[in-house]
Amino acid sequence: MPSNEAKDEITRVLQAIKQHEEVSEQMMVQVYQELRQLAAVRMAREAAGQTLQATALVHEAWLRLFNGNPVGWQNRAHFYAAAAQAMRRILIERARRKMSLKRGERAEHVSIEQVDISQTLPDERVLLINEALEQLQRKDSELARVVVLKFFGGLTNAEVAEILGVTERTVHNKWVFAKAWLLENICEAAGPGS
Amino acid sequence: MDTETTREQELFDAALPMADAGERDAFLDRACDGDPGLRARVAKLLAAHNHSDRFFQSCLSDFAAAAQEIPATSDSDAHQKYSMEMVGARVGRYKLLKQLGEGGCGMVYLAEQEEPVRRRVALKVIKLGMDTQNVIARFDAERQALALMDHPNIARVLDAGATETGRPYFVMELVDGIKITKYCDDNRLTTIQRLNLFVQVCQAIQHAHQKGVLHRDIKPSNILVTLHDGVPVPKVIDFGIAKAIEGRLTDDTACTFDGQLIGTPAYMSPEQAEMRNLDVDTRSDIYSLGVLLYELLTSRTPFDQKKLVSAGLEEMRRTLREDEPQRPSVLLTSLTNMDLTIVAAQRRVESSKLNKSLKGELDWIVMKALEKDRRRRYETANALAMDIRRFLNSEPVLACPPSRVYRLQKLVWRNKVVFASGAMVLITLMVGLGFSTLFYFKEREGRLEQARLRQMAEEAQAGEGQLQREVEAREQVTQAGVLLSHGAIEQADALVDSIPASLLSPSGEAATVFRSLGDWNMLQGRWQKAAGRYAVVVQVNQVDRAELSAVATADLLVAQPLFIEAGNIAAYERTRKMALARLVGTPFPAAAEQLTKTSLLLPADESVLKLMPPLEQVIVKSVTDYDPKKNDNSWILATWRTFALALLEYRRGDFTASMTWLEKCSAYPDQTPSCVASVHILRSMNQFQLDDVSHAKAQLQTGQEAVERHFRDKLDLGDNKTGRLGGWIMARIFLGEAQDISKAYPAVEDDAIQ
Numbered sequence: 001m002p003s004n005e006a007k008d009e010i011t012r013v014l015q016a017i018k019q020h021e022e023v024s025e026q027m028m029v030q031v032y033q034e035l036r037q038l039a040a041v042r043m044a045r046e047a048a049g050q051t052l053q054a055t056a057l058v059h060e061a062w063l064r065l066f067n068g069n070p071v072g073w074q075n076r077a078h079f080y081a082a083a084a085q086a087m088r089r090i091l092i093e094r095a096r097r098k099m100s101l102k103r104g105e106r107a108e109h110v111s112i113e114q115v116d117i118s119q120t121l122p123d124e125r126v127l128l129i130n131e132a133l134e135q136l137q138r139k140d141s142e143l144a145r146v147v148v149l150k151f152f153g154g155l156t157n158a159e160v161a162e163i164l165g166v167t168e169r170t171v172h173n174k175w176v177f178a179k180a181w182l183l184e185n186i187c188e189a190a191g192p193g194s
Numbered sequence: 195m196d197t198e199t200t201r202e203q204e205l206f207d208a209a210l211p212m213a214d215a216g217e218r219d220a221f222l223d224r225a226c227d228g229d230p231g232l233r234a235r236v237a238k239l240l241a242a243h244n245h246s247d248r249f250f251q252s253c254l255s256d257f258a259a260a261a262q263e264i265p266a267t268s269d270s271d272a273h274q275k276y277s278m279e280m281v282g283a284r285v286g287r288y289k290l291l292k293q294l295g296e297g298g299c300g301m302v303y304l305a306e307q308e309e310p311v312r313r314r315v316a317l318k319v320i321k322l323g324m325d326t327q328n329v330i331a332r333f334d335a336e337r338q339a340l341a342l343m344d345h346p347n348i349a350r351v352l353d354a355g356a357t358e359t360g361r362p363y364f365v366m367e368l369v370d371g372i373k374i375t376k377y378c379d380d381n382r383l384t385t386i387q388r389l390n391l392f393v394q395v396c397q398a399i400q401h402a403h404q405k406g407v408l409h410r411d412i413k414p415s416n417i418l419v420t421l422h423d424g425v426p427v428p429k430v431i432d433f434g435i436a437k438a439i440e441g442r443l444t445d446d447t448a449c450t451f452d453g454q455l456i457g458t459p460a461y462m463s464p465e466q467a468e469m470r471n472l473d474v475d476t477r478s479d480i481y482s483l484g485v486l487l488y489e490l491l492t493s494r495t496p497f498d499q500k501k502l503v504s505a506g507l508e509e510m511r512r513t514l515r516e517d518e519p520q521r522p523s524v525l526l527t528s529l530t531n532m533d534l535t536i537v538a539a540q541r542r543v544e545s546s547k548l549n550k551s552l553k554g555e556l557d558w559i560v561m562k563a564l565e566k567d568r569r570r571r572y573e574t575a576n577a578l579a580m581d582i583r584r585f586l587n588s589e590p591v592l593a594c595p596p597s598r599v600y601r602l603q604k605l606v607w608r609n610k611v612v613f614a615s616g617a618m619v620l621i622t623l624m625v626g627l628g629f630s631t632l633f634y635f636k637e638r639e640g641r642l643e644q645a646r647l648r649q650m651a652e653e654a655q656a657g658e659g660q661l662q663r664e665v666e667a668r669e670q671v672t673q674a675g676v677l678l679s680h681g682a683i684e685q686a687d688a689l690v691d692s693i694p695a696s697l698l699s700p701s702g703e704a705a706t707v708f709r710s711l712g713d714w715n716m717l718q719g720r721w722q723k724a725a726g727r728y729a730v731v732v733q734v735n736q737v738d739r740a741e742l743s744a745v746a747t748a749d750l751l752v753a754q755p756l757f758i759e760a761g762n763i764a765a766y767e768r769t770r771k772m773a774l775a776r777l778v779g780t781p782f783p784a785a786a787e788q789l790t791k792t793s794l795l796l797p798a799d800e801s802v803l804k805l806m807p808p809l810e811q812v813i814v815k816s817v818t819d820y821d822p823k824k825n826d827n828s829w830i831l832a833t834w835r836t837f838a839l840a841l842l843e844y845r846r847g848d849f850t851a852s853m854t855w856l857e858k859c860s861a862y863p864d865q866t867p868s869c870v871a872s873v874h875i876l877r878s879m880n881q882f883q884l885d886d887v888s889h890a891k892a893q894l895q896t897g898q899e900a901v902e903r904h905f906r907d908k909l910d911l912g913d914n915k916t917g918r919l920g921g922w923i924m925a926r927i928f929l930g931e932a933q934d935i936s937k938a939y940p941a942v943e944d945d946a947i948q
Contacts, residue, residue, distance in 0.1 A: 125249075139198070139199050140199040140200070143199065143203075151250065173203070173207050174203075176210070176243065176246075177202075177203045177206050177207065177239070179243070179246035179247065179249075179250050180206070180239045180240070180242040180243040180246045181199070181202075181239060181242075182246070183242045183245060183246040183249050183250075184238050184239050184241075184242035187242065188238075
């Protein structure tokens with residue numbers, strides 16, 4: 001179980017959210033800590049070789065943080081939005097760390113211009129998507145939000161629709177479009193032939 | 195909000211459902227009038243859409259691997275508290291007494307039920323949150339099928355529900371046992387004893403399959419061994435749970451992006467690992483049984499679990515789909531002396547003997563269960579068990595080592611996969627295949643989609659009932675196979691009469707059974723019945739991989755003439771269309787020749803003729819490469835191949851070209867009589883067309899005599915020397931066509947022309 005202080009902290013943050021959107025960042029840091037801890041715990045417990053899922057971790061974190069606590073949907077939505085961002089940060093950090101280790105072997109800097117999509121490593125892919133996502137964020141922030149929630153948060157269309165206050169159909173369309181947009185931008189950046 | 199992306203998305207959304215490229219283009223032209231930049235961007239986005247699902251799905255798969263490596267930041271005993279937190283709590287009408295163990299997806303508790311009966315049960319709490327309602331709904335959907343299962347080797351699943359905190363749980367019959375592999379090793383069971391336990395596991399799985407339930411997660415930790423009066427009894431647990439949890443994958447929206455994978459990779463069948471593939475059937479369980487058997491024999495799994503997981507999901511899928519595992523006996527030789535001694539000691543043999551005991555039949559049995567192509571696996575768990583029984587009784591087993599041809603074809607297929615994934619170099623290597631391969635892949639894609647839709651519809655309508663009927667049909671096929679092997683042909687033939695062909699899916703065993711019965715009927719001169727049997731052969735032979743085209747076309751050689759002989763022209767044309775659509779990309783000359791010949795048995799219109807060039811090129815190349823000085827059997831092939839080319843030219847109306855090929859054909863030594871007869875007849879048809887009537891009549895006469903002589907004698911299936919029966923029927927069909935032409939030329943004209 002998370003420590004009581006952590007729980008109190010989160011409750012405090014959640015209450016603050018009601019008055020002020022920006023606190024989400026703080027919330028994210030909390031969730032981020034929780035997710036890391038949770039991942040560590042599960043790794044220690046898991047029989048070797050069991051696959052573990054990032055999205056399952058997010059759900060697990062939710063259950064652990066709010067076990068039995070009555071929380072309004074508003075808070076739950078914020079939690080998932082924050083968790084998705086946290087998961088994104090964790091995955092990106094990890095990919096960067098691994099890529100910087102690999103750079104030594106490859107003896108060259110891997111930049112988006114040199115990457116053939118079909119040949120990319122998992123870590124490169126995460127970074128490429130993240131870069132393209134930042135571009136999308138500048139173009140259309142709502143599309144970017146859908147991507148973060150669905151891709152990094154692993155939420156269903158229904159869940160995203162509830163968080164964003166739109167219909168499931170809209171979420172579906174946005175997600176389909178955003179995927180094409182991101183891939184097209186990654187390919188564009190990587191140059192012809194990929 | 196940026197208006198640029200908004201506008202792009204509007205057009206994108208509108209154009210996406212338009213299936214026709216022309217319609218899409220016209221729409222974009224109209225909508226983006228005067229803004230070529232916008233039009234180009236939308237077109238690119240639409241193009242990207244075709245690949246985006248796959249790309250994002252592979253990324254999500256990577257996450258699973260990534261999540262494993264998220265660094266720890268805190269105390270190590272946190273999980274201790276965490277796992278104990280539930281003990282003493284009440285879940286539904288159950289009281290948790292103590293923790294029994296934990297698996298990949300849940301924690302198992304010993305629990306006590308107080309009403310309606312007081313008993314102890316096992317209660318498994320699933321870790322995934324969120325999806326609880328759906329998990330329970332899916333479980334409810336299968337509850338009835340689960341209730342039908344009643345087998346001493348199956349632990350009953352009693353109940354399912356949600357904990358207060360929203361986790362799904364399952365309640366099962368309490369099995370006080372240990373996992374099968376551990377039991378075998380701890381008690382140093384011999385290979386024979388292990389096989390006897392394994393046969394019982396197969397029987398349990400067979401029972402479930404007959405009730406329409408798949409397990410989907412067969413692995414040692416789901417098979418517990420308990421002692422009944424000192425006798426070990428294996429019990430399969432967790433039936434129905436994998437499906438309830440896994441359902442998340444098949445939600446239509448979730449499926450495209452949610453690369454979650456539930457299960458144990460080392461035990462997962464290739465088609466299960468594929469994940470996009472919703473079409474998992476009983477043969478997936480057979481594969482997992484194969485892995486279990488492998489592990490019981492060698493204490494290793496065919497693919498190392500740790501390696502599979504650490505390579506990432508994409509690589510794992512590739513391994514399961516493409517890599518051939520080592521045979522059990524071969525694997526043993528790769529162990530260190532130390533390891534081998536341990537493995538042998540656990541089986542009470544000397545290490546030198548262990549290897550020998552696996553080599554041969556046990557190797558084959560395991561490998562047949564582990565076939566990548568499920569049609570080549572055992573059809574049923576029962577068939578696998580029966581083969582092991584045969585081994586135990588020192589009878590010959592059904593499994594046998596793969597032929598060299600098959601292995602070679604597999605190799606070619608692998609190259610094709612590389613080709614499909616974008617190695618453009620191969621296009622130039624496989625000259626002439628460009629069009630046909632594209633066509634083939636497109637057709638295949640469409641068919642897979644259709645199959646998926648059909649299956650979804652079926653599932654919605656019939657639920658597990660369909661599956662159950664399919665299993666029954668397969669079981670009957672196996673029975674017919676057994677009858678055949680005992681020489682009870684008539685009984686076998688009567689038995690298959692009751693099998694609705696529509697229930698049979700592609701399967702090597704079914705093809706063998708129906709082929710034998712088709713041949714048998716043919717020898718009795720029962721053309722209608724023989725055609726019916728071969729219609730099933732064609733159906734269960736349906737292959738969507740060019741690697742297997744040779745198998746499929748060889749059957750066409752009999753099936754197609756039979757359809758015509760039986761007067762079922764519709765069946766002939768349907769089969770011709772299907773075979774051409776699927777197999778026109780074949781790289782094998784033999785398959786190309788057989789496909790060409792059978793497709794041109796009757797006059798063909800433009801829609802057929804235009805598909806021929808790729809086949810023609812393959813055949814021409816093989817004939818050109820033929821070296822008459824080489825002392826092998828290729829003359830048989832060369833004669834039939836030149837005949838196929840002559841037939842093609844005839845159908846195209848180029849009679850002179852046809853005659854040229856026929857001359858080449860006649861020049862080869864030692865021809866098959868059926869081929870000689872066909873050449874005479876085709877030559878006469880050409881000569882009629884070229885107004886060389888007297889020669890035509892003479893050729894026809896010779897051909898006719900040969901054919902009639904053959905059918906006057908007692909029918910036999912024939913061989914390459916005397917001509918196979920299919921080839922003779924073909925000759926008779928050509929004869930009919932030539933005689934019709936001949937009627938237009940009254941006999942009196944004979945000397946006038948000369």
